[in-house]
Amino acid sequence: MNDYVAFYSKLDEQGKKKFEEKFKQFLSAVKISGANAEVEDLDRVLIGAAAVIPIYYIPDWEYINLREVLLYPGNFNMEFEQHGNERLISGMVGTGGLENVMIISKWELRQGFINNKNNRNTAIHEFVHLIDKMDGTLDGVPELLLQRKSIVQWQNLIQLTMEQIRRGESDIDIYGATSPVECFAVISEYFFEQPELFSSNHPELNEMLQLIYVRK
C-alpha cells in the first residue's frame, strides 16, 4: 500500500490504521471479479484504496450503491465489447441491468496509481460518481456531503470552471468540460492526486472540495 498509494503513505500510524479498517470493510462488502482479466492482489489493493480515499474523512460511509466491481483487461466501448473499435471507456458505473456494478479497466486502474505526476486516477473518478449518485441523482452535486446553503455556490463554481476549461484557461483535464457530473469527478481526481498543486492553482475549488471531502 505504501508503495502505490501516496495518500496512504502520507498518513501517520493512527491514520493508516483507520485507512486499513475502512479498506477491509469495503473489500468485505463488495465483490471484485475479473472479466477476461485476472484479479491480482494488487488490483484488490488499488480498488480498495480508490474506494477509501474519497470517503476517508467521512464517518460511517458505506457504498450501498455498489455490489460488484468488474475488472476488464483494457478499455471497452458502450456495448461492453472488449475488442471493438471504440474502446474509449476506461471505467464506468453501471445503470439498468448493471445497476450497482462498476466496471474498470485493469490497465487504467494501475496507471492511476503508478503515475503520480498527472492529475488522473480512473478508479477514484468512478468512486466519485458513486458518491455523487448516492443521493439518488447523478448530477454533479453530492447532496449528502455538501450543506444545502453551499449548493448554489458549488453549481456556479462548476459552471465557471467548465467555461475556463473550454477556453483553454485551465490545467484541468478537458474531459471536465463535458458536464457538471464529469467536472466534479475530474477535479476530484486532481484534488486527491496532487493536493498541493490543486490548492495553489484552484483555491476556490479546493475550499469547496475540502468542505465536501475533508469537512473542516
Ligand SMILES: [Zn+2]
Ligand atoms: Zn466519469
